[in-house]
Each structure stands twice: as structure tokens, then as C-alpha cells.
Amino acid sequence: MPRPGVPAIGILGDVERITRTIDMAKSSWAVLRADRELLWLPVLSAIASLIAIAVFFVPALLVNDGLTDAETGQTNPMAIVLLVAGSLVVAMIAVFFQGALVHGADERLGGGDPTVSSAIKGATARLPRLLGWAVLNFVVGSIIRALRERGGIVGALGGAIAEMAWNLVTFLAVPVVMIENLGPIDTVKRSTELFKRTGGENGAAQVGFGLLGFVAVLPAVVVVFLGSALGSGGLALAIIVAVVYIAGVLVTLTALNAVFQTVLYRYAADGVVPDEFGQTAIGGAFDHR
Numbered sequence: 001m002p003r004p005g006v007p008a009i010g011i012l013g014d015v016e017r018i019t020r021t022i023d024m025a026k027s028s029w030a031v032l033r034a035d036r037e038l039l040w041l042p043v044l045s046a047i048a049s050l051i052a053i054a055v056f057f058v059p060a061l062l063v064n065d066g067l068t069d070a071e072t073g074q075t076n077p078m079a080i081v082l083l084v085a086g087s088l089v090v091a092m093i094a095v096f097f098q099g100a101l102v103h104g105a106d107e108r109l110g111g112g113d114p115t116v117s118s119a120i121k122g123a124t125a126r127l128p129r130l131l132g133w134a135v136l137n138f139v140v141g142s143i144i145r146a147l148r149e150r151g152g153i154v155g156a157l158g159g160a161i162a163e164m165a166w167n168l169v170t171f172l173a174v175p176v177v178m179i180e181n182l183g184p185i186d187t188v189k190r191s192t193e194l195f196k197r198t199g200g201e202n203g204a205a206q207v208g209f210g211l212l213g214f215v216a217v218l219p220a221v222v223v224v225f226l227g228s229a230l231g232s233g234g235l236a237l238a239i240i241v242a243v244v245y246i247a248g249v250l251v252t253l254t255a256l257n258a259v260f261q262t263v264l265y266r267y268a269a270d271g272v273v274p275d276e277f278g279q280t281a282i283g284g285a286f287d288h289r
Contacts, residue, residue, distance in 0.1 A: 005150060023210075024209075024256075028256040028257075028259040029256060030258050031259050031263070032256060034108055035104060035115075038101060038104045038116065038255060039102070039251055039252065039255050041097050041116060041120075041255070042097065042101070042250070042251040043251055044097060045093055045094060045250075049093050049094070053090065055086070057086050058086055059082055060079040063078050065080070067120060088138050091134050091138045092134040095130050095131075095134040095137070096123050096134075098174050099126055099174050100119040100120050100122060101119065101255055102174050102178045102179075102262050103126075104118070104119035105259040105262040106175075106179060106266070107119075107261050109266065111263065127180055129182065129184075130174075130182060131186050133174070133177050133187055135189070136184040140166060141166075142144045144162050145159070147162065148160065155216070169195045170192075171191065171195065172194050172265045172268065173191045175262050175264075175265035176190045179265065179269075184190060194268040197268045198264055198267065198268045209256070212253065213249065213253050219245065220245045220246050221242075221243050224238045224239060224242050226238065227241075
């Protein structure tokens with residue numbers, strides 16, 4: 001069997017990763033279920049994002065009856081401004097509520113009793129730092145996407161590698177902002193430092209939670225498939241059920257991921273694993289270097 005912190009290879013490695021992910025999700029839920037009201041934070045994030053989309057994206061689509069000028073075929077400059085501004089605002093909203101989740105999780109891990117209100121207040125106290133990080137992350141992400149879309153095969157490959165590396169080294173960025181109150185550049189440096197201590201579990205978590213999400217939405221696919229066999233009425237009902245179910249899955253996974261990020265940050269920074277995680281495979285998977 002592979003040693004703790006050393007990635008396994010092949011099928012055994014995939015099985016170990018899936019098993020560890022399930023353990024991570026269970027342990028994260030053990031923390032979250034004590035304060036299930038924190039699940040409202042991803043819901044509020046989604047609502048705020050929808051409002052931002054209505055404010056920025058809908059007007060962008062209405063400019064010149066679309067995004068392109070009817071005569072020149074070029075993208076309307078005003079539409080570009082609205083789309084970029086809207087995308088940035090949505091990114092800021094996501095980071096803000098992620099920060100609120102981290103604050104709530106850290107409060108619970110510290111023996112407190114967090115609420116939606118206390119979590120939002122915690123994120124509000126770090127608002128300038130969170131927005132700074134959101135802007136930096138948005139700019140870097142935009143540059144990487146441009147490289148992938150316009151750089152041909154080499155650009156696509158290089159962009160994919162850059163995106164993966166960026167996601168890995170900034171996995172703990174929001175906990176760093178919330179707990180250490182650092183600016184964007186220092187946050188990247190600190191998150192990179194913590195990544196070096198927990199690189200194996202960091203990467204496993206990102207891949208593992210992705211796999212968990214994929215498996216979790218499969219029932220929705222089955223429901224839609226079965227509904228399609230019942231005619232248009234059955235299909236419509238199946239789609240509604242599937243959408244509601246997937247929304248619930250996304251809310252839960254978002255919250256669980258924030259809890260795990262907080263736990264991983266505390267382990268990397270302080271060398272302490274909460275009791276809820278100590279008896280699971282994740283306890284042995286942490287490789288504190």
C-alpha cells in the first residue's frame with residue numbers, strides 16, 4: 001500500500017482517492033451539520049449572482065439587439081464592458097460568500113456557534129481583502145482563458161497547465177484572507193507556502209470533490225432519462241426535479257468544500273486536525289512537511 005502523502009498509481013490510486021474523498025465529505029458534513037443553516041450561504045450567493053446577471057448580462061444582450069453590431073459584425077464595445085463588469089461582480093459575490101462559509105466553519109471548529117448573520121459579518125469585516133483577491137483571481141483567470149482560446153494547441157496546453165497550477169497553489173487563498181487578513185499578493189505567497197506542506201491532499205481534494213459531484217448528479221440524469229419515456233409532461237416534471245436536485249447537490253458540495261478548505265488551512269498552518277477528521281483516512285493522508 002502507498003505511504004501516507006504519496007500518490008498511488010493506477011486503479012489502486014483511483015480507489016484510494018475516491019475512498020478518501022468520501023471520508024473527507026463525511027467528516028466535513030460532521031462539522032457542517034452542527035450548523036446546517038450555513039447551507040443558506042451558497043443559496044444567497046446564487047441569488048445575488050442571478051441579480052448581478054440580470055443587471056449586467058441582460059442589458060449586454062439587448063445592446064444592438066445582441067452582442068454584435070448588425071452592420072460590422074463586431075462585438076459591441078458597450079456589451080463587452082457590461083459582460084466584463086458583470087463577470088467580475090459575479091466573481092466577487094462568489095468569493096465573498098466563500099469567505100462567509102470559511103468564517104462560519106472556522107468559528108465552529110473553534111468551538112463557537114456560527115450563524116448566517118455572524119458568517120456574513122465575518123466576511124464583511126474582510127471585504128476589501130476579499131474583493132482584492134477576487135479581482136486578482138479574475139484577472140489571472142481571464143489571462144489564462146485568453147491563452148487557451150487564442151494560443152492554438154500550444155496555448156491550450158499551456159493554459160490548461162497554468163490553470164491547474166493556479167488552482168492548486170491558491171486552493172487555500174480564501175481561508176488565508178479570512179484568517180490572516182492578507183492582501184492579494186501576500187495571499188498567493190502564503191497559499192503557495194501552505195500548498196507545499198499539503199500538496200498531495202490539496203490536489204486529491206480538488207479532484208476528489210469533482211468526482212463526488214459527478215457521481216452525485218448521476219441520479220438527476222437517470223430521472224430525466226426515465227421522464228423522457230413518459231412523454232412531454234413527464235419530461236418537464238423530470239427536468240424540474242433534476243434541476244432542484246442538482247441545485248441542492250451544488251449547495252451542499254460548495255459548503256463541504258469550504259469546510260474542508262478551512263480544516264486543511266488549520267492543519268497546514270497549525271498542524272492540528274479537528275476531532276471530526278482525526279479518525280478518518282484523511283488524518284493519515286495529510287502530509288505535513
